[in-house]
Amino acid sequence: MPTRTLLAALPDQKPDPLLALIKKFASDDRPGKIDLGVGVYRNAEGKTPVMAAVKSAEHHLWETQDSKSYIGPEGDPTFVSLLAQEVFCDGMVTENLAGVQTPGGTAALRLSAEILAHDNDRSIWIGTPTWANHNAIFATVGLGIKTYRFFDPQTQAVRVDEMLSAFESAKCGDAILLHASCHNPTGAAISAEVWSAIAEIVARKGLIPLFDNAYQGLGRGFAQDVEGMHTVLKAADEAIVAVSCSKSFSLYRERTGAAFVLGNSATDVARGVANFAYHARASYSMPPAHGAAVVATVLADAGRRKLWIDELASMRSRIFEIRTELTNRLSAYMPQLAAVADQEGMFSLLPLTPENITHLREVHGIYMPDSGRVNLAGLRIEQVDQVSRAIGQLL
Numbered sequence: 101m102p103t104r105t106l107l108a109a110l111p112d113q114k115p116d117p118l119l120a121l122i123k124k125f126a127s128d129d130r131p132g133k134i135d136l137g138v139g140v141y142r143n144a145e146g147k148t149p150v151m152a153a154v155k156s157a158e159h160h161l162w163e164t165q166d167s168k169s170y171i172g173p174e175g176d177p178t179f180v181s182l183l184a185q186e187v188f189c190d191g192m193v194t195e196n197l198a199g200v201q202t203p204g205g206t207a208a209l210r211l212s213a214e215i216l217a218h219d220n221d222r223s224i225w226i227g228t229p230t231w232a233n234h235n236a237i238f239a240t241v242g243l244g245i246k247t248y249r250f251f252d253p254q255t256q257a258v259r260v261d262e263m264l265s266a267f268e269s270a271k272c273g274d275a276i277l278l279h280a281s282c283h284n285p286t287g288a289a290i291s292a293e294v295w296s297a298i299a300e301i302v303a304r305k306g307l308i309p310l311f312d313n314a315y316q317g318l319g320r321g322f323a324q325d326v327e328g329m330h331t332v333l334k335a336a337d338e339a340i341v342a343v344s345c346s347k348s349f350s351l352y353r354e355r356t357g358a359a360f361v362l363g364n365s366a367t368d369v370a371r372g373v374a375n376f377a378y379h380a381r382a383s384y385s386m387p388p389a390h391g392a393a394v395v396a397t398v399l400a401d402a403g404r405r406k407l408w409i410d411e412l413a414s415m416r417s418r419i420f421e422i423r424t425e426l427t428n429r430l431s432a433y434m435p436q437l438a439a440v441a442d443q444e445g446m447f448s449l450l451p452l453t454p455e456n457i458t459h460l461r462e463v464h465g466i467y468m469p470d471s472g473r474v475n476l477a478g479l480r481i482e483q484v485d486q487v488s489r490a491i492g493q494l495l
């Protein structure tokens with residue numbers, strides 16, 4: 101029989117290193133093991149609880165929801181418009197802004213990648229390091245990827261000059277990927293001056309910013325976390341914003357997010373949304389309803405919204421407390437690490453070698469990926485001392 105193999109011809113795919121780390125952690129039976137790898141928020145007891153506002157919304161939905169019929173590729177328009185009020189500022193929510201509900205921030209990025217790739221002369225500029233999936237998402241749709249060095253782990257500083265000169269060398273119509281806040285994996289924050297400098301280049305060169313807004317509320321404050329993004333969006337002719345509700349609402353497995361386009365006219369953004377819907381239809385058809393219904397139920401009710409905002413604030417302050425305590429101790433070993441205190445969100449990228457990371461795992465039961473990214477929310481306050489000593493000796 102003639103053969104033209106299917107499976108044997110496929111490329112080998114390496115398992116996701118974070119998923120491999122989860123498996124290793126699960127099979128470690130030392131009672132004091134510590135997981136700083138997985139990118140989810142954990143409370144002081146090491147749990148990732150359902151937020152109280154989410155529970156209340158789910159209860160309300162259970163009582164009132166009367167259909168599980170299809171919701172369409174664009175998802176729930178009420179969710180999209182309530183979320184837009186939270187992500188964008190006054191004056192930005194106009195007929196020149198429109199969006200669709202997506203299965204998490206990942207699908208929002210994927211739909212964004214699809215419409216960006218329509219122009220096969222367009223590249224996207226990505227600072228390194230970045231969230232590991234960014235490259236895969238843009239490469240999958242065939243978008244040209246150009247990289248620049250965003251961060252220096254030794255000095256813990258953003259390489260502002262390299263970033264700005266990369267944007268200067270981009271072509272009109274190229275896209276630039278920006279993390280709205282809480283940069284994953286570095287935690288590095290961009291100052292208001294640098295956001296303004298980015299905005300100026302975007303406007304002058306006609307670049308298309310694509311914002312990945314996956315951690316709003318876990319950085320400096322719910323509104324503050326998007327101020328830099330607003331500066332750039334106001335300067336841009338056209339832009340895309342991918343929103344994830346996974347972290348901000350602790351809805352990880354409910355796959356809740358949205359993709360927004362900002363353009364020059366209602367007709368243009370409607371075309372953008374129609375293209376999002378086309379790509380949604382051809383891949384996952386339509387987003388799951390539950391998470392978005394929960395978010396809409398939280399945001400539509402002043403009491404639930406306040407409960408959620410307060411809980412988000414307490415998550416933020418727990419991360420901040422761990423960050424401060426860890427920085428105080430680590431900077432005694434390596435003064436440059438004082439900068440970790442000024443970073444934001446759940447992550448920081450420590451200057452550790454893969455050998456250091458193996459040592460931490462094997463000798464101390466402290467788990468993190470080979471990049472040296474630590475999830476500060478994985479730490480309980482009483483573990484900070486022990487972890488700082490173990491890491492400090494390797495710096």
Ligand SMILES: Cc1ncc(COP(=O)(O)O)c(C=O)c1O
Binds near residue numbers: 204344
């Ligand atoms: C920077 C960044 N963007 C997007 C996402 C995607 O989130 P979601 O789980 O909503 O797809 C993540 C998740 O870890 C992330 O870290």
